[in-house]
Amino acid sequence: MKSLLLAVLAAYLIAAIHSILAFINKRRAVQRVAEWSVAAGFVLHTAALVADWAIDGHYPLFFLRETLSFLAWALVAGYALILYRYKAQALGVFAMPLISVLTFIALLIKSGPQDTPAAFSTTWLFPIHTTLLIFAYAAFFIVFMASVMYLLQERELKLKTFGAIFHRLPSLSTVNQLATTSAIFGLTLLTLGIATGMLWSSARDGRIWHNDPKEIFALLTWLLYFLLLIYRSSASWRGRNAAWLGVAGFALVLCTFFGTRFLGGYHVFGLQTFF
Amino acid sequence: MVAITSLACKRSFETMSIVLVGVNHKTAPIEVRELLAFSDEACTDGLRRLVDGEVVREGLIVSTCNRVEILSTTKEEQFEQSTERITQFLDSNRLPLDFLGRHIYTHRDEEAVRHLFRVASSLDSMVVGEPQVLGQVRHAYSLAVEAGTAGRVLKRLVHHTFRVAKRVRNETGIAANAVSISYMAVELGKKIFDSLKDQSVLLIGAGEMAELSARHLLNAGASRLLIANRTEDASRRLAEEFRGEAVPFPEIGGSLSEADIVICSTASPSFVITEEMTRKASERRRNRPMCMIDISVPRNIDPNAGKVPNVFVFDIDDLESVISSNIREREREAERAELIVQSEVMQFQQSLRLMDLGPTIGALRQRMQEIARSELGRQRNQLGPLTPEQESAIEQLLISTVNKISHPVLNQMRRFYEASDPETMQELADTFRPEE
Numbered sequence: 001m002k003s004l005l006l007a008v009l010a011a012y013l014i015a016a017i018h019s020i021l022a023f024i025n026k027r028r029a030v031q032r033v034a035e036w037s038v039a040a041g042f043v044l045h046t047a048a049l050v051a052d053w054a055i056d057g058h059y060p061l062f063f064l065r066e067t068l069s070f071l072a073w074a075l076v077a078g079y080a081l082i083l084y085r086y087k088a089q090a091l092g093v094f095a096m097p098l099i100s101v102l103t104f105i106a107l108l109i110k111s112g113p114q115d116t117p118a119a120f121s122t123t124w125l126f127p128i129h130t131t132l133l134i135f136a137y138a139a140f141f142i143v144f145m146a147s148v149m150y151l152l153q154e155r156e157l158k159l160k161t162f163g164a165i166f167h168r169l170p171s172l173s174t175v176n177q178l179a180t181t182s183a184i185f186g187l188t189l190l191t192l193g194i195a196t197g198m199l200w201s202s203a204r205d206g207r208i209w210h211n212d213p214k215e216i217f218a219l220l221t222w223l224l225y226f227l228l229l230i231y232r233s234s235a236s237w238r239g240r241n242a243a244w245l246g247v248a249g250f251a252l253v254l255c256t257f258f259g260t261r262f263l264g265g266y267h268v269f270g271l272q273t274f275f
Numbered sequence: 276m277v278a279i280t281s282l283a284c285k286r287s288f289e290t291m292s293i294v295l296v297g298v299n300h301k302t303a304p305i306e307v308r309e310l311l312a313f314s315d316e317a318c319t320d321g322l323r324r325l326v327d328g329e330v331v332r333e334g335l336i337v338s339t340c341n342r343v344e345i346l347s348t349t350k351e352e353q354f355e356q357s358t359e360r361i362t363q364f365l366d367s368n369r370l371p372l373d374f375l376g377r378h379i380y381t382h383r384d385e386e387a388v389r390h391l392f393r394v395a396s397s398l399d400s401m402v403v404g405e406p407q408v409l410g411q412v413r414h415a416y417s418l419a420v421e422a423g424t425a426g427r428v429l430k431r432l433v434h435h436t437f438r439v440a441k442r443v444r445n446e447t448g449i450a451a452n453a454v455s456i457s458y459m460a461v462e463l464g465k466k467i468f469d470s471l472k473d474q475s476v477l478l479i480g481a482g483e484m485a486e487l488s489a490r491h492l493l494n495a496g497a498s499r500l501l502i503a504n505r506t507e508d509a510s511r512r513l514a515e516e517f518r519g520e521a522v523p524f525p526e527i528g529g530s531l532s533e534a535d536i537v538i539c540s541t542a543s544p545s546f547v548i549t550e551e552m553t554r555k556a557s558e559r560r561r562n563r564p565m566c567m568i569d570i571s572v573p574r575n576i577d578p579n580a581g582k583v584p585n586v587f588v589f590d591i592d593d594l595e596s597v598i599s600s601n602i603r604e605r606e607r608e609a610e611r612a613e614l615i616v617q618s619e620v621m622q623f624q625q626s627l628r629l630m631d632l633g634p635t636i637g638a639l640r641q642r643m644q645e646i647a648r649s650e651l652g653r654q655r656n657q658l659g660p661l662t663p664e665q666e667s668a669i670e671q672l673l674i675s676t677v678n679k680i681s682h683p684v685l686n687q688m689r690r691f692y693e694a695s696d697p698e699t700m701q702e703l704a705d706t707f708r709p710e711e
Contacts, residue, residue, distance in 0.1 A: 025611075027446075029446075153466070157463075157466065158587065160589065160596065162596060162600045166597075166600070167452070170469070171468065238584070238585055239562070241584070
């Protein structure tokens with residue numbers, strides 16, 4: 001499946017380069033190339049995931065290699081939705097290079113000879129749990145990028161510098177709405193992801209909580225985005241503050257995502273190798 | 276028939292030249308331009324006089340406050356005479372000719388086409404990207420049509436020009452960013468609110484610039500306009516004109532919380548909107564963003580109001596700096612527009628050459644069909660009685676055979692023509708010329 005993923009990476013790289021070029025010189029033709037490459041990459045990527053599933057015989061979201069590839073795929077899906085709904089092309093400048101890097105790392109990691117333990121491949125709850133969380137991560141990443149764009153544009157307007165960023169980034173209201181919507185999606189997915197995880201774990205060993213670092217970080221993340229949304233809807237925190245929270249929240253998301261690899265705990269399944 | 280064929284062949288090589296003579300804001304001061312300008316009637320009358328069908332074949336006059344230009348076509352070898360005729364015509368006020376000569380420019384063929392494309396795309400305008408000039412060219416064309424002086428070549432040229440202008444507008448951001456103070460409110464508002472739909476505007480004070488800004492905002496979709504003025508008469512007058520609501524001047528503080536966009540332009544020597552008022556308004560608005568634009572000197576909005584979160588205050592200098600940044604942006608886009616113009620000029624020149632080729636090919640084809648018909652006529656008696664269907668079937672058969680045989684030859688001619696090799700093409704065409 002390497003060759004298929006290689007084609008995916010090529011499409012994402014083309015999309016990344018053209019997104020950046022289109023951002024700089026604002027040519028619609030270049031932007032169109034970027035968008036078509038995103039579409040082509042997404043289709044190929046979907047095919048690669050399905051093929052992985054069919055060949056390996058397990059849901060393609062368990063090993064780190066698969067996780068990164070799946071995360072890249074979820075981000076592309078999110079970015080495509082945003083392109084369609086908000087026309088926030090500038091997002092591609094941030095998102096596509098990162099998606100390319102994720103895909104590249106996924107390609108680098110050697111696929112181990114191991115099989116998924118039966119405990120993970122026989123129950124349907126576990127894949128649902130991981131899928132929901134991957135999409136939650138993707139949504140939080142979009143909150144992060146929208147928040148960064150908000151802060152950049154807001155700074156430009158407050159300082160009245162009116163440079164390239166002012167001309168190229170979407171309006172404050174667009175990125176604000178984008179961040180809010182993504183945060184709502186992310187929190188919903190995170191809630192469902194945590195709930196399915198608890199269900200799965202209680203079915204497996206009768207416990208729903210293990211005080212494992214990943215669980216603690218997930219809970220903190222949940223609290224932070226919950227607060228963010230409460231603040232946003234109560235309107236006492238708008239704009240800058242909410243955007244900063246969106247940026248800070250992402251640090252927690254990263255901890256949740258990578259935390260276990262360095263801190264160990266229940267969520268380490270003994271099979272994953274990082275690089 | 277024979278006569279027509281050879282005539283058509285000859286006519287197609289009587290190549291037409293496009294001539295453009297005129298002055299614009301870069302070459303002539305207003306004192307000269309106003310002497311040369313044409314009213315609508317003067318345009319049509321003048322065109323009828325100018326176009327004699329011999330030296331000047333077709334004509335069109337673009338007369339705006341920034342330019343007076345005459346576009347015409349002539350036979351290639353009569354270029355000099357026609358330029359002279361047009362210059363004299365332009366100088367109907369009998370300015371000393373050497374005086375006019377200093378301001379006038381003459382463009383020929385490719386250069387003339389490029390000039391027209393640039394004018395219509397607003398690349399030659401005082402403010403690059405301004406939208407009016409295309410309408411002015413369109414108007415000039417309709418006057419030429421009215422006068423009956425827009426012929427085959429000009430029609431094609433003008434339609435191509437419209438297409439180029441549209442392309443430039445769509446494919447570059449040449450007109451994307453505002454370059455006037457009054458339009459700045461719309462631009463800044465859009466950067467904050469994305470769309471001005473359903474946004475409320477508070478207009479404080481009056482003055483041409485402020486009114487114009489309000490008008491632009493309403494056109495861009497703003498749904499509500501509040502007007503506050505020290506003299507209530509003025510408020511009421513404006514409220515009536517814009518279908519807005521008049522607000523008593525002392526109650527500005529209260530209305531502030533209802534406004535998404537504030538435009539302030541009064542003669543007050545002190546701040547009309549203070550930081551404190553803004554802070555309170557923002558609180559009542561539950562921190563929803565506000566865009567405040569102060570076009571008064573001395574300033575009427577305390578610059579510290581901009582320190583309130585989600586409130587953006589712009590004074591006249593800020594607006595000027597956005598404008599100069601926008602102008603730089605437009606100039607960058609203009610470079611891309613020039614590339615589009617360049618490629619379109621080449622396309623047009625090519626289509627013009629093909630247009631010359633059209634009659635030659637048409638005449639040749641007709642000549643061959645004529646031969647087929649006359650041969651059929653000669654042999655008709657041998658065929659005995661036929662139904663009309665059979666008769667037309669035979670004719671069709673002959674004509675399609677002739678067409679199929681001549682098709683590759685005609686294509687070859689077209690290729691020579693496109694490769695700028697009219698001599699070889701002519702040789703091919705001559706092969707089919709009947710022997711006299």
